[in-house]
Amino acid sequence: MISPQMEEYMEAIVRLEERGEPVTTSALAHECQVAAPTVTEMLRHLSEHGLIFYEPRRELSLTPAGRALASTVLRRHRLWERFLHDVLGLESDKLHDHACELEHATSPELERLLARALGDRTTCPHGSAIPPEGGYTAPTRLVPLTDLRPSWTGCIVSIHEEDRQLLGAEGAEAITPGAIVRAEELTQPGQPLAFTVDGRRQLLPEDVASRITARVLPAEEAREEEDDAIPLSVLGPGEIGIIRGFRAGRGMVSRCLALGFTPGTAVEMVQNTGRGPVIVLVRDTRVALGRGEAQKVMVVRRGGTHASAR
Amino acid sequence: MRPRASEGQLAPAGAQREDAPRPATVALVGSPNVGKSSVFNPLTGLSQHVGNWPGKTVELKIGLWRGRGRTMRIVDLPGTYSLTANSVEEQVTRDYLLQERPDVVIVVVNAANLERTLYLVAEALELPLPIVVGVNMMDVAEREGIHVEPAVLEAALGVPVVPMVASHGEGLEELMAAVEGLLDGDYPYNPRHPEFGPDLEALIAEIDRHLPQEGLGPYPRRWLALKLLEGDREVGDLLRTRLDAARWAALDALLRQHEDAVLAIASARYEWIGRMVRAAIRRPKAGAISLTERLDRWATHPYVGPAILATLMGSIFWLVYRLSQPLVDLLGGGVSLVADLVRAQLAGAPAWVGGLVADGILGGVGTVLTLLPLLALFFAALAFLEDVGYLARGAFVADRLMHRMGLHGKSFLPLFLGFGCNVPAVLGTRILESRRDRLLTTLLIPLVPCAGRMAVLVFITGALFGNRGPLVTLGVLAFVLLTVGLVGTLLGRLLFPGESPSFIMELPLYHLPNWRTILLHTWRRVLDFVVRAGTVILLLSTAIWTLAALPGSAIEQSYLASLGRLLAPLGGLIGLDWRMMVALLASVVAKEQALATMAILIVGTEGSLATTLPQLLSPAAGLAFLIVQMLFIPCVGTITAIVQETRSWRWAAVSLAYQAGLSFGLGILVFQVARLLGVGV
Numbered sequence: 001m002i003s004p005q006m007e008e009y010m011e012a013i014v015r016l017e018e019r020g021e022p023v024t025t026s027a028l029a030h031e032c033q034v035a036a037p038t039v040t041e042m043l044r045h046l047s048e049h050g051l052i053f054y055e056p057r058r059e060l061s062l063t064p065a066g067r068a069l070a071s072t073v074l075r076r077h078r079l080w081e082r083f084l085h086d087v088l089g090l091e092s093d094k095l096h097d098h099a100c101e102l103e104h105a106t107s108p109e110l111e112r113l114l115a116r117a118l119g120d121r122t123t124c125p126h127g128s129a130i131p132p133e134g135g136y137t138a139p140t141r142l143v144p145l146t147d148l149r150p151s152w153t154g155c156i157v158s159i160h161e162e163d164r165q166l167l168g169a170e171g172a173e174a175i176t177p178g179a180i181v182r183a184e185e186l187t188q189p190g191q192p193l194a195f196t197v198d199g200r201r202q203l204l205p206e207d208v209a210s211r212i213t214a215r216v217l218p219a220e221e222a223r224e225e226e227d228d229a230i231p232l233s234v235l236g237p238g239e240i241g242i243i244r245g246f247r248a249g250r251g252m253v254s255r256c257l258a259l260g261f262t263p264g265t266a267v268e269m270v271q272n273t274g275r276g277p278v279i280v281l282v283r284d285t286r287v288a289l290g291r292g293e294a295q296k297v298m299v300v301r302r303g304g305t306h307a308s309a310r
Numbered sequence: 311m312r313p314r315a316s317e318g319q320l321a322p323a324g325a326q327r328e329d330a331p332r333p334a335t336v337a338l339v340g341s342p343n344v345g346k347s348s349v350f351n352p353l354t355g356l357s358q359h360v361g362n363w364p365g366k367t368v369e370l371k372i373g374l375w376r377g378r379g380r381t382m383r384i385v386d387l388p389g390t391y392s393l394t395a396n397s398v399e400e401q402v403t404r405d406y407l408l409q410e411r412p413d414v415v416i417v418v419v420n421a422a423n424l425e426r427t428l429y430l431v432a433e434a435l436e437l438p439l440p441i442v443v444g445v446n447m448m449d450v451a452e453r454e455g456i457h458v459e460p461a462v463l464e465a466a467l468g469v470p471v472v473p474m475v476a477s478h479g480e481g482l483e484e485l486m487a488a489v490e491g492l493l494d495g496d497y498p499y500n501p502r503h504p505e506f507g508p509d510l511e512a513l514i515a516e517i518d519r520h521l522p523q524e525g526l527g528p529y530p531r532r533w534l535a536l537k538l539l540e541g542d543r544e545v546g547d548l549l550r551t552r553l554d555a556a557r558w559a560a561l562d563a564l565l566r567q568h569e570d571a572v573l574a575i576a577s578a579r580y581e582w583i584g585r586m587v588r589a590a591i592r593r594p595k596a597g598a599i600s601l602t603e604r605l606d607r608w609a610t611h612p613y614v615g616p617a618i619l620a621t622l623m624g625s626i627f628w629l630v631y632r633l634s635q636p637l638v639d640l641l642g643g644g645v646s647l648v649a650d651l652v653r654a655q656l657a658g659a660p661a662w663v664g665g666l667v668a669d670g671i672l673g674g675v676g677t678v679l680t681l682l683p684l685l686a687l688f689f690a691a692l693a694f695l696e697d698v699g700y701l702a703r704g705a706f707v708a709d710r711l712m713h714r715m716g717l718h719g720k721s722f723l724p725l726f727l728g729f730g731c732n733v734p735a736v737l738g739t740r741i742l743e744s745r746r747d748r749l750l751t752t753l754l755i756p757l758v759p760c761a762g763r764m765a766v767l768v769f770i771t772g773a774l775f776g777n778r779g780p781l782v783t784l785g786v787l788a789f790v791l792l793t794v795g796l797v798g799t800l801l802g803r804l805l806f807p808g809e810s811p812s813f814i815m816e817l818p819l820y821h822l823p824n825w826r827t828i829l830l831h832t833w834r835r836v837l838d839f840v841v842r843a844g845t846v847i848l849l850l851s852t853a854i855w856t857l858a859a860l861p862g863s864a865i866e867q868s869y870l871a872s873l874g875r876l877l878a879p880l881g882g883l884i885g886l887d888w889r890m891m892v893a894l895l896a897s898v899v900a901k902e903q904a905l906a907t908m909a910i911l912i913v914g915t916e917g918s919l920a921t922t923l924p925q926l927l928s929p930a931a932g933l934a935f936l937i938v939q940m941l942f943i944p945c946v947g948t949i950t951a952i953v954q955e956t957r958s959w960r961w962a963a964v965s966l967a968y969q970a971g972l973s974f975g976l977g978i979l980v981f982q983v984a985r986l987l988g989v990g991v
Contacts, residue, residue, distance in 0.1 A: 290813030
């Protein structure tokens with residue numbers, strides 16, 4: 001079951017994302033005002049519930065199910081702030097704490113009634129956007145252009161004035177905030193990077209590209225995540241996942257296929273202690289997989305994701 | 311792709327004469343854990359011998375079957391899950407099948423795991439070879455609540471299907487009768503093939519149009535097209551050489567466009583298998599908790615599992631040494647008795663002749679002989695653990711620790727064996743599936759302190775450090791184990807960059823041990839060791855004896871001593887004189903030999919080694935000597951074992967070079983740091 005505490009963390013993660021800050025353990029510890037080890041423990045817990053992709057020392061990201069949960073919590077929080085402020089006249093500095101309490105006790109029905117009572121307000125009293133109903137906000141992930149993966153599309157958010165000068169007249173005109181940018185295939189190290197900006201090919205020196213930020217457009221990112229697929233490693237003992245695909249090299253895929261891990265096959269998690277290798281049951285065979293390997297097999301939970309089961 | 315294996319390498323020696331009709335060749339294939347060796351062993355008995363596929367370090371076991379006035383050559387190919395070239399085993403199996411074209415292929419499947427083990431049958435059916443399917447372990451399946459009907463399977467596959475309990479000899483007669491039926495054309499052979507559906511078939515046809523018309527050797531076109539779509543690197547390389555650049559680019563682009571075809575092909579095969587299996591299997595006891603499930607609750611438990619592993623390994627250790635010690639003593643006593651006799655017989659000849667025969671050659675024989683009981687027992691223990699199905703569980707439990715060193719969980723067992731003796735440990739790396747894991751583990755094992763080195767360590771720390779001896783012993787051991795961990799991590803990155811150990815391992819069903827298989831396996835491995843390693847050990851130890859005994863009669867004037875004096879400047883960096891360097895060199899014969907050599911060189915007429923040693927070695931130099939000694943180049947037996955397992959002197963040379971460098975490097979470091987700090991000088 002998802003506890004209020006877990007919901008708080010999920011909310012904190014989207015808040016960081018919204019502000020364009022990196023989602024790291026220390027940032028989360030600061031945001032939730034707890035110690036870093038507590039955060040690490042909770043992140044592992046969230047990862048086990050299929051809400052986040054998490055590896056130690058890496059920036060974490062939300063699974064589609066996690067994103068749906070987090071933005072629902074954030075929506076309820078901001079709806080309550082609006083309600084407490086507009087209807088009850090509570091002072092601004094007390095809004096957050098009260099909303100934090102109320103958001104976890106809000107049913108979908110209450111959420112709908114609140115929204116209806118507030119009319120078409122789209123922002124909270126502090127001016128932040130209230131996520132739309134249905135639980136999916138456009139992720140506003142800000143990345144330097146150098147991190148834009150090939151096939152991702154981004155929208156340029158900012159560029160330094162000095163860098164614009166470096167690009168020359170034609171480049172400066174193309175590379176402006178709002179331009180739609182797509183990363184081309186990787187070039188040789190040391191060579192300028194290739195991008196398609198508003199449909200035209202542009203070459204940018206690596207250091208300049210690293211100082212330009214872009215917002216990753218959600219559709220592209222979502223396509224990468226392959227709908228609701230989660231890594232096999234987050235399934236708990238007794239849970240069953242249906243194999244969707246692999247995020248692995250040819251050799252491992254081939255090995256998995258021969259052992260019966262074909263798309264559409266049900267895999268039951270037999271043993272998963274949260275660290276070290278796992279044991280699964282596939283086609284009547286018990287197979288041990290290293291944690292790294294289990295993270296590369298993508299499955300869909302049978303019986304729906306947590307978000308739809310809630 | 312590779313040269314045809316010459317008959318000389320694969321045919322049993324002297325089995326054929328010009329005028330005799332060529333015996334039919336039957337290849338035995340199957341996934342791991344289907345009990346293939348329990349089929350091969352009773353069919354061929356002691357007639358089996360080992361052949362090599364050219365250029366690969368994989369063994370093919372070959373044996374003769376005689377029955378009903380007929381002789382057949384049976385070739386046991388390595389266990390594989392598929393025929394895509396992911397590992398050396400898979401390459402060898404499919405190259406053998408396609409290049410040697412055996413007359414019949416027996417595919418062994420596991421009745422308790424029918425669906426998954428039939429995958430290899432689905433692949434084999436795409437080869438132009440007649441197939442017999444042996445459904446083994448019918449008894450295990452019944453116990454797990456699975457009832458298989460072979461007749462249904464036979465009707466669905468269109469090839470002979472024989473139910474078997476090979477461990478009890480059941481079904482072997484029928485299996486060979488089915489093979490004969492195919493050879494004589496008595497069986498209405500009408501194999502069905504997996505259906506891939508119109509989309510995939512159209513794609514296969516398109517790939518086929520890109521293939522050259524000629525020059526494809528023994529490879530069927532359809533099979534090549536399938537393997538290309540499955541992303542088989544070896545087949546890709548073959549076609550790159552057969553096509554001009556433009557046509558290869560076109561084919562390559564097509565393959566890239568259909569990268570997902572590999573998923574569709576495997577799914578189609580499994581779907582086809584699934585339909586057959588649903589028809590051929592009944593599960594009267596569905597839902598019952600199986601024996602395997604109950605045992606695994608403990609064997610793979612996060613806390614109980616490691617305890618079970620430790621207890622098992624501990625008992626095996628105890629049992630092996632307990633059982634082998636009397637035999638080792640007996641054999642050692644026998645050898646020295648013979649040596650005395652020889653010395654007496656050769657009393658008239660020059661002294662060196664007697665020494666060479668009695669000490670050099672017979673000493674080498676002694677080394678080999680005293681290793682045998684140990685090896686036999688360790689092999690038997692490993693084979694037992696593998697046969698009952700525990701080995702995979704042990705690997706699972708140890709994987710977390712091993713993974714950190716960049717090794718596979720299974721590496722734990724050979725590494726652990728190393729604490730007893732490095733020789734069986736190196737030979738035991740054969741349980742590892744990938745070449746990377748085998749080589750890495752092989753290179754690490756000689757760093758594991760064996761019983762011989764432990765004896766030297768305990769003696770010297772006792773002599774030099776008195777009361778604090780045990781503490782220093784533990785410290786040195788911790789240092790050595792830390793080094794093993796660090797070297798493991800580094801070697802993996804250095805030798806196999808980009809490759810990480812992939813841990814995907816089947817946990818087979820537990821079953822009762824098949825003693826016949828275990829004994830035959832042990833016998834074959836021991837024999838193999840005597841034949842291959844025995845002579846090399848004999849030669850090497852004779853050579854080292856010669857160095858120590860010539861030209862004079864005393865070791866102080868020998869070539870070995872000169873070598874030690876030559877190395878004295880190096881020894882100076884660690885505070886060791888030439889005598890300690892000679893002791894180090896002598897430890898290459900056998901690690902405990904270091905003590906005996908020291909005793910000869912250092913101890914005069916008065917006192918013992920324990921009392922003289924502190925006068926010669928400062929604590930810092932003693933510590934440095936111990937570090938070097940623990941990590942120094944492997945002994946003759948281990949070197950030979952490395953050569954035998956890797957089938958090349960190259961890796962033995964790598965082992966020698968890196969360990970020489972590592973041991974002296976760390977020794978110098980320890981001594982110089984101690985000197986700078988002014989400790990124990």
